[in-house]
Amino acid sequence: MEDAQVKSWVLLVYTIPREPTASRAYVWRKLKRLGALLMHDAVWVLPATPWTREQFQWLAVEITELGGEALLWESRLLLDGQQEALVRQFLAKVDTAYQEILGDFERGNADLPALSRRYQQVRSQDYFHSELGKQVRTNLMAARGGFDS
Amino acid sequence: MKWVTWEQVGVDRMACAWLIMKYIDTHAEFLFVPVGKTPLPEGAEPFDIPGVRLSHHRGHCTFHTMLREFDLTDPILRRIARVVDEADTVQEVTLESVAPGLDVICRGIRLVSPDDHVALERGRLIYDALYAQFASEAIEE
Numbered sequence: 001m002e003d004a005q006v007k008s009w010v011l012l013v014y015t016i017p018r019e020p021t022a023s024r025a026y027v028w029r030k031l032k033r034l035g036a037l038l039m040h041d042a043v044w045v046l047p048a049t050p051w052t053r054e055q056f057q058w059l060a061v062e063i064t065e066l067g068g069e070a071l072l073w074e075s076r077l078l079l080d081g082q083q084e085a086l087v088r089q090f091l092a093k094v095d096t097a098y099q100e101i102l103g104d105f106e107r108g109n110a111d112l113p114a115l116s117r118r119y120q121q122v123r124s125q126d127y128f129h130s131e132l133g134k135q136v137r138t139n140l141m142a143a144r145g146g147f148d149s
Numbered sequence: 150m151k152w153v154t155w156e157q158v159g160v161d162r163m164a165c166a167w168l169i170m171k172y173i174d175t176h177a178e179f180l181f182v183p184v185g186k187t188p189l190p191e192g193a194e195p196f197d198i199p200g201v202r203l204s205h206h207r208g209h210c211t212f213h214t215m216l217r218e219f220d221l222t223d224p225i226l227r228r229i230a231r232v233v234d235e236a237d238t239v240q241e242v243t244l245e246s247v248a249p250g251l252d253v254i255c256r257g258i259r260l261v262s263p264d265d266h267v268a269l270e271r272g273r274l275i276y277d278a279l280y281a282q283f284a285s286e287a288i289e290e
Binding site for chain 1: 157199200204205206207208238239241
């Protein structure tokens with residue numbers, strides 16, 4: 001996890017043989033699971049942290065093992081405002097998922113163990129500490145019937 | 150024998166070092182090089198570095214590769230490999246609740262250790278403990 005001061009991004013560009021489709025789907029699901037954003041159907045982006053670098057690095061090796069090619073960069077955005085816009089995109093992505101969890105709360109049929117697991121999953125992709133995430137956490141803590149925050 | 154890996158060890162490399170010292174090379178000597186540095190020192194077996202034999206393969210961590218490469222078939226070691234897989238890499242199926250916690254603890258061990266040698270040494274207790282606990286659960290079953 002990094003705060004909004006991050007100025008560096010890791011970029012993954014890859015190709016993988018069309019067949020078997022299972023390999024393509026596998027890599028794609030892994031990228032989704034990391035919470036990476038796909039820019040212009042070409043470049044997968046994550047904020048650069050030791051953890052994201054390592055995850056992309058191993059994924060690049062896996063892609064090669066699956067017969068594909070992968071290029072991995074670390075870079076900065078140079079134009080004014082683009083970094084903030086990218087951070088907002090990352091936040092919007094997790095906020096959508098957090099909103100769904102909050103929606104389930106409001107419907108009153110909250111399956112707490114399932115919601116907790118979903119929260120943990122979303123949080124692992126919440127690279128910029130969404131405010132909505134804190135709200136979900138507060139709700140979960142309150143729902144379990146505790147007295148602390 | 151000498152073994153070399155990148156600096157700033159974490160969950161997978163602590164597990165690998167524990168495995169090496171316990172099952173493969175009781176007189177193992179570990180060297181650490183900065184991330185990405187080449188060429189690697191000669192005469193030392195590299196591990197958990199992209200592209201080497203003892204590394205991640207097919208979505209599995211290096212510990213998992215080591216079990217295969219050294220023909221270690223103990224089911225408890227295999228369960229630890231599953232844990233390290235889940236702790237070190239993004240997996241679609243997660244079965245071991247200890248995995249995320251183990252990752253955090255190993256990172257913390259590195260933070261409170263003055264260098265990687267000390268971190269590996271301290272990590273051994275964690276994996277001895279994990280092995281002992283899994284072994285006792287296996288007996289209960």
